[in-house]
Amino acid sequence: MQATAERYLELMERLGSPAGGGDRIExxxxxxxxCWFCTTRNAKLIVRxxxxxxxxxxxAGRGRGNRSHLTFLAERDSLLLxxxxxxxxxxxxKQAFEGINSHDPGGAVKERFVQWLNGHFGHDTEASxxxxxxxxxxIPVSxxxxxxxxxxxxxxxxxxxxKQIFDQLVHYDAVSGQFLPELAHAWESNADMTEWTFYLRRGVTFHHGRELTSEDVRFTLDRLRESRANRWMVRGLKQVECAGPRTVRISLDRPNRIFLRYLSSSAMSIVPADLILEDEARFxxxxxxxxxxxVTAWSEERLELTANSEYYQGRAHLDRVVIAFIPEDSATALVGGERFPSALEVEEGAGASDPAEDWPTIEALSKGSMLISWNLRIPGPHHAIAFRRAIDLLVNRTEMIRELGEYRVYPSRGFRPTERTPLLKDRYDPESARRLLxxxxxxxxxxxLNTIGRYEPDARWIARQCAAFGIAIEVAVIPKKLVYDQDILQRAHAILFEVLIAREDVCEVENYEQEGHLLNAGLPPEMIRWAVEQIDLALATDRAEERRALxxxxxxxxxxDALVTFLLHKKLNTQVHPAVRGAGYNAHDWMDFKDIWIEPTVG
Known part of the structure; x- marks a missing residue:
């Protein structure tokens, strides 16, 4: 039906009424x-x-010179929907939105389709x-x-x-502050934490059926040395030794007293050595x-996950999770906008009711900050510290929050919000800003000023604020897939984005050590070198308060030094159906699908 409908819509637009339904043409x-860019023979087949x-x-017209008559039966908008x-x-x-964008210039069908999608997304019970x-x-995401x-x-x-597909050697429980067994059921280290031994669980299998061994752990860590994105995590790795099929010894060339935090990170997820050595592209x-x-399906349209019935920590309650990739310009019209439905519904059949006002609401303060990172690797007026400090003082964050609203809640002075964040006042000081300019x-x-679509309103608000002080800012909205492109980054004087501190300490190290990170992309080399020296001191200390201070x-x-202009903290807010249980935000400001379950009977 899809291909035929596309032909019909093309025909309506080029030869008939834009609305269709009952119109007759010769x-x-x-x-x-x-019209269809095909032969007359194929045109006959399409007509049929x-x-x-x-x-x-x-x-069909009879005889030479007699034209045929065609009557449109379907109304355009209804067919397109x-x-x-x-x-x-x-x-x-993706194809659905592309079709609407091609044939719905007024946006009426798109509006109806988005309303329908808001019922399509959420929880559904499929029975046969x-x-x-x-x-x-x-779940819709952009x-x-x-x-x-x-x-x-x-x-x-x-x-x-x-994290939904892989496991790590250990799991860090942020609530208790404890490290819990995951693929390793036990571990030990020497006094200065440069020698670590991990003992793997028996009977843990990869999704393709092979049992996990110490060789997979060794291969995973050695493979990270070649990773542009995450080789920083194994900067201190000296050797990985398989001391047995389920025993791994790891040697570091310097103390790292938060090494377990590193090992609990997504990048340290253990991968199957055999599959990658056999065909890395397929993996x-x-x-x-x-x-x-x-993973049962992954394309530019969606990611489909199916519960692992053999999971060693217990099967997930959900049977399947479908993450739909929605164009940025359409995502904000959906319930929950760009990252997770703000109304997590239970859907029976094809339709879903609107969220009720008395549904429970899960709220949290995001563990990060929106900020501007200055690129001092290209010339410009931003090399003057007085200029960067002026920008910091002329941004009226309180007014920005009031005008733009939505998830923006507090002015930011650092990477993470603290208990004092709601009490802090904005540093807006226009007179000092003018003096510094x-x-x-x-x-x-x-x-x-580079940014992505999600933060375009914030970037344009700041550009207008700067214009009031005589500063010319050109906002460049970069597609997400190109946001880390080094050529694009090095044409921007500044980048507006968000840093999420998913794991304390480790994520802060990542800010300075990860190659291609948006924060360190423009920092002076001497600043990076100094930061790494401080990081090594922090990793070596056995006092948590000293590490935090460093x-x-x-x-x-x-x-x-005004190398970063901190802007805003945001809130997370999800309204859930009373039958949805186990929903809560994890370190990445998402919900772990394994923990979500549906109460069987709801009144």
């Missing part, structure tokens, strides 16, 4: 073949198919004759998912997705781990 086969599908009535819904039901979300009900969770290879993850969304396309969900010698040059000292230098 037309020749030659005109139809020109349109008639069979009940879309047109066709009266129907086809888009059929595509979405098959998981072909003789088979148990299948619990499916469908975030990029460029990789599911743990060694290559950059974004919080990629890290979260990897990247359809990754295999030991985690609670298997004069001191900087700024004479009107235009600066380029890492906060790096952040303080960023702030005092």
């Amino acid at each position: 037309v020749s086969l030659e005109e139809l073949s020109a 198919k349109l008639v069979e599908d009940g879309l047109i009535v066709w009266h 129907q086809v888009s819904q059929q595509l979405a039901e098959k998981g072909e979300y 004759d003789g088979n148990p009900a299948v619990h499916v969770l469908r 975030a990029n998912l460029d990789t599911l290879d743990p060694a290559e993850v950059y974004s919080a969304f990629e890290a979260h997705s990897v 990247k396309q359809l990754p295999v781990g030991t985690g609670p969900f298997r 004069r001191e900087s010698g700024y004479d009107g040059e235009t600066l380029v 890492l906060e000292g790096i952040e303080e230098r960023l702030r005092e």
Whole structure:
């Protein structure tokens, strides 16, 4: 039906009424073949198919010079909506939006389709004759998912997705502050934490059926040395030795007292050595781990995860999770916008009710900050510290929050919010900002500010604020898939984005050591060298308060030298159906799918 409907819509737009439904036209086969860019023979076949599908009535012209008559039967908007819904039901979300964008210039169908999608997403119970009900969770996101290879993850969304598919040697429980067994059931280290031994569980199998061994751990860590994104995590790795099929010894060339934090990271997820050595490209396309969900489909349209029934820590309650990749310009119209449905519904059948006002709401303060990172590797007025300090003081964050609203809640002074964050006042000081601008010698040059679609309103608000002070800012909205492109980064004077501190200490180290990170992309080399020296001191100390002071000292230098302009903290807010249980935000500001379950009976 899809291909035939596309032909019908093309015909309506080029030869008939834009609305369709009952209009009759005169037309020749030659005109139809020109419309469809095909031969007259193929045009006849298409006409026959349109008639069979009940879309047109066709009266062929008799005799030389007599034109045929074609009657449009389907109304354009209804047909376009129907086809888009059929595509979405098959998981072909990108094609659905592309079709609407091609044939719906006024946006009326898109609005109706988005309303329908808000019912399509959420929790659904699918039942078939003789088979148990299948619990499916469908989620719309506009975030990029460029990789599911743990060694290559950059974004919080990629890290979260990897955590659903793979496991790590240990798990860090943020609530208790304890490290819990995961693939390793026990471990030990020497006094200065340069020698570690891990003992693997018996009977843990990868999704393709092979049992996990110490060789997979050795291979995983050695493989990270070649990773551009995450080789920083094994900077101190000296040797990995398989002391037995389920015993691994790891030697470091310097003390690392938070090494267990490193090992609990998504990038340290254990991968199957045999599959990658056999065909790494296939592994990247359809990754295999030991985690609670298997990857059953992954395309530019969607990621589909199915519960791993053999999972050693217990089967997930959900049977399937479908993550739909929605275009950025459409995601904000969906419930929950760009990252997770703000109304997590239980859907029975095809329709879903609107969220009730008395549904429980899960709220949290995101563990990160929106910020501007200055690129001092290209020339410009931003090299003057007085200029950067002026920008910090002229941004009225309180007004920005009031005007833009939504998830923006508090002015930011650092990477993570603290208990004092709600009490802190904005540093907005226009008079001091003007004085600093004069001191900087700024004479009107235009600066380029890179961002992605999600933060475009924030970037344009800041550009307007700067314009009021005589500063010219050109906002460049970069597609997410190109946001880390080094050529693009090095054409920008500054980058507006968000840093998420998913794991304390480790994520802060990542800010300075990860190659291609948006924060360190423009930092002066001498600043990076100094930061790494401070990091090594922090990793070596056995006093947590000293380690925290060293890492906060790096952040303080960023702030005092105005290398980073901290902007806002945001809130997370999800309204859940009363039957949805186990929903809560994890370190990546997402919900672990394994923990979600549906109460069988709801009144």
